[in-house]
Amino acid sequence: MHIVVCIKQVPDSAQIRVHPVTNTIMRQGVPAIVNPYDLFALEEALRLKDRHGGRVTVLTMGPPQAEDALRKCLTFGADEAILVTDRAFAGADTLATSYALAAAIRNIDRDAAVDLVFTGKQTIDGDTAQVGPGIAKRLDLQLLTYVSRVEQVDIAQRRLRVQRRAEGGVQVLETRLPCLITMLEGTNEMRFASMDNMFRAARCAVRIWDREAAGISDVSKIGLKGSPTVVSKVFAPQARARRAELIEAEGDAPRDLALTLINKLFTRNPKLRDAIVAQPS
Amino acid sequence: MSEPGTPARKGKGKYELDERLQSYKGVWVFVEHERGAVHPVSWELIGEGRKLADQLGVPLSGVVLGAPGLPTRRFCEEAFFHGADHCYLIEDAVLANYRNEPFTRGLTSLVETFKPEILLLGATTQGRDLAGSVATTLKTGLTADCTGLAIDPENRGLAASRPTFGGSLLCTILTLNYRPQMATVRPRVMAMPDRDASRRGTITEHPLGMIETDIVTKVLEYIPDNRQDTPQLPFADIIVAGGRGLKKPENFQLVWDLAMVLGAEVGASRPVVQAGWVEADRQVGQSGKTVRPKLYIAAGISGAVQHRVGMEGADVIVAINNDAGAPIFDFATYGIVGNAMTLLPALTEAFRQHIAMARVAS
Amino acid sequence: MAEKFDAIVVGAGPSGNAAAYTLARGGLKVLQIERGEYPGSKNVQGAILYADALERIIPDFREDAPLERHVIEQRMWMLDDSSYIGTHYRSADFDQPPYNRYTIIRAEFDKWFARKVRQAGALLITETTVRDLLLDGERVIGVQTDREGGAIYADVVVLADGVNSLLARKAGFRPELNPADVALAVKEIHFLPTETIEARFNLSGDAGVVIEMFGKITQGMMGTGFLYTNKESLTIGVGCMLSDFKSQKMTPSQLLENMKSHPSIAPLIAGGEMKEYAAHLIPEGGYNAVPKIAGEGWVIVGDSGMFVNAVHREGSNLAMTSGRLAAETLLELAQARLPYTARNLARYRRKLDESFVMKDLKKYRRLPSVFHRNPQFFTAYPELLSQAAQTLLRVDGEDKKSKERAIRRSFVARRSRFGLLGDAFKMWRAFE
Ligand SMILES: Cc1cc2nc3c(=O)[nH]c(=O)nc-3n(C[C@H](O)[C@H](O)[C@H](O)COP(=O)(O)OP(=O)(O)OC[C@H]3O[C@@H](n4cnc5c(N)ncnc54)[C@H](O)[C@@H]3O)c2cc1C
Ligand SMILES: Cc1cc2nc3c(=O)[nH]c(=O)nc-3n(C[C@H](O)[C@H](O)[C@H](O)COP(=O)(O)OP(=O)(O)OC[C@H]3O[C@@H](n4cnc5c(N)ncnc54)[C@H](O)[C@@H]3O)c2cc1C
């Protein structure tokens, strides 16, 4: 079985800083990591490989440094890594990103037929959860989003059964290969790489594709040009004018503070009081 | 979205919409349903869509896809009650359960036929699954997880705002020379509009043109969540939430105690969830749930922007924090500066007494 | 089958990178193992980079190394509770390329250096900790890592694992650290917009300022503070002898907090967003603390060998130089087909002795103990000096001559005339 996993290198959003005046992002010193959601996709792919054999190719579109993220994926046991990188991709939104990734997957497929594509649920920088569905549509693959478990793969019959998180429940879906799965978080735990895999990853050459190598001829579909959405403004969340009314009580005894609060709260919001009192105890 | 760090120049100022796109008119809201019930986010979006439609002077339509036998017409009616003028309805047996393929086909075909300028969906698992597929099929722009929608006065386009870069900033995104302009919005971000059962509207039916054998993916089973086990945070009227200021997992019991007395749901900030004190379903905020309770009590929560965006829609916010400078006091309704470990039990006791007395009195 | 290499370098700090780079360029099959997520991810330094040591390894490093600012101004501040007195030396000469000193951010710099090492042909494995040295009798034959299948063999192991060097201690190559020989330093990075930094420090372009501080900020302990300008951030930190922290029951973070609120320092860092708080040891035992640095199949380089010049706050350059010299020794032996025995490796120590590394350490060998026995250098003098300055500079109607007399009296009152003379002599001897 040949599985492609799409991963993205993202800035560790917990460490992002914003320039107080210009509201631009200060990137210096912000470490780049593999999008955490994508690791669940990768681990699931590796488990399928462990069970059914085959190979796992990791794919990313990004700047040259994104090679680090791919190499990290190789240490966990991915067999091959492809970095699609070209200045022409800059400024891509999700539509343009899925175009480029779909083209690259088509290219990979030409070498060795792809049975399954994985993406993460979403990225922590874009947060859109759109790229996975986008790739599936462009490649005309069956789309399975928010998958929490791959229950069964029948390679001979080319069938696959998964559990998918739906609103208010779990769907059990069956589909045909090839298909695209976006993997839900918290569904598995990434393995600890062996020394052999560390060596293999360190030695493995990441394949670097520019626009042409990725099989993209139409530049109007990629980068800023191929992106219907544009950011017109970046701004800081508005500071609210309303500051909390501080509850004070003689001596600040917890009991007195509590009573003062309840008094204020219920006098000004009688409906709230009624609702609380009316609910079954 | 393109890199929000540097606003693209082509986003600024006026632009002339292509002639072929000028025929796209009207605001649409996808009405999402599962197991016979409409997801409330759809009504919230009808409420928001109404404002956009009025501003543009165009009709607002709901879009309902479902199988015969499902109360799809009632859904249309409800859409009217919440503010829609019109509904597009596709009824077909293959639409019995949500599946990507037939729903994408149906919605795409409606858009291609009737050409709306704006299409809104809930940012739910269903809405996101569908929105991404439809946008790619139509080759148009889609802005995910918006927190604000407005009409750009300069070009009558949809200006969709959403958090970016870990939530520390917001950005406004335009979809220029593409139609429809699509956006998803999370449940509870927009207010629920008033329901007016006297409102009426019209329905346009449309064929799907697919048969079951065309569709590759089959739904074998649907296992509903056990409602008792899963917190219904987004729709709770009262929420008591605790944060890292509670210091120890044992102290979180104080939050449960108060919630019990108030008949409230329990929420938490991210560090508390990450430390495993409570389930992930209880996280309030940007990467958790958005809530809109009547009362939100936050104990030992600093009020970081990522938490705030999930709960500032509450009618009343009570903050308990021992640091008078904590950002939560900048937007809470009432604040108590003090130790949560003593204040929570005091509140629990005081509420208990108050409620008991009120019940005796009535 | 376990892999076999010509050399294994443990650690990807400046010393390990210098060694691995030189070895790989010399044609050896080199494995470098680093426990951090990436080289530099956990490494702590002020950090000033001295160009010379790196230039001898990578002559054209300026072309792509992540350098923050080249230093054009050096300030030396002696602080009391509310003021400082000091010197500022700024020279247009320092603003002429090739620059001599740069501020760097180690996380970026180490990553860059490691990339060069990889390009030179060495194999780098990160997120992997060497737990033990593999021994055959006396001879080191490889390392044991924490991963499955983690035993790896090599003809020689270069220990570049930093000041703690657990490995050297475990193997008995190096004694336990003496708290009087190591300083504990803490530092923070405060992010500020470039324009703010340039305005506050009167800078433009890539020019930078460094401030070295001593006096009451260390609260009677032996140590110094520092503040360096980077492109978009300031690095601020303070370090004191570990033994002093222990006896004063003071925590380094407390010390740094106090220092940051000093009226001369607070305005410089105001409004910054703090990221990256880190604590690290610095080997400051000097010449006398340098352990045995080579044996059967092993050499020690960098902080692990205690090569730090505390007086001039130089460490990374000694680390790189020792790494390079060790590697050159190994290459010479390899070329001559001589085994890596303790005897043959003694050449490394000789090379070091002839270099500035040991010469400088030797020059200041008395300094640590002089400062140690004479805390007045860090307590009484800063206060006296700044009082003196204030007395002189305050215009209050008193004539200057009486002011000078008062100053002299205040010095003698705190420290006897002999004490003053003795201190001067001690300092002269120690620096000589
Ligand atoms: C991409 C991203 C997404 C995020 N998503 C979310 C999210 O969805 N939800 C979320 O909550 N966070 C989220 N965060 C994290 C968020 O930035 C904050 O770190 C988090 O909300 C802080 O949680 P806290 O207030 O419980 O803890 P802290 O910030 O540590 O605050 C604890 C508070 O308790 C107070 N306190 C201490 N002791 C006491 C006492 N005895 N009595 C009363 N008060 C006391 C302190 O003064 C302090 O204000 C996200 C961050 C990022 C980068
Ligand atoms: C606060 C501070 C300020 C300083 N300022 C300056 C300055 O301005 N200028 C200057 O020149 N010097 C300065 N120094 C000194 C300088 O940082 C050191 O001398 C230099 O980093 C030593 O380099 P090294 O390669 O020997 O060790 P390190 O940089 O400590 O590198 C050791 C590496 O080995 C790795 N490692 C350790 N054990 C293992 C193991 N078992 N397995 C695998 N990997 C391992 C570590 O992760 C680390 O990457 C400063 C030091 C400090 C603490």
Ligand SMILES: Nc1ncnc2c1ncn2[C@@H]1O[C@H](COP(=O)(O)O)[C@@H](O)[C@H]1O
């Ligand atoms: N540039 C990219 N390269 C590779 N995969 C990507 C890229 N962007 C997004 N993805 C994949 O698509 C998923 C959803 O991303 P997003 O739509 O940005 O939330 C991610 O979890 C990745 O698996």
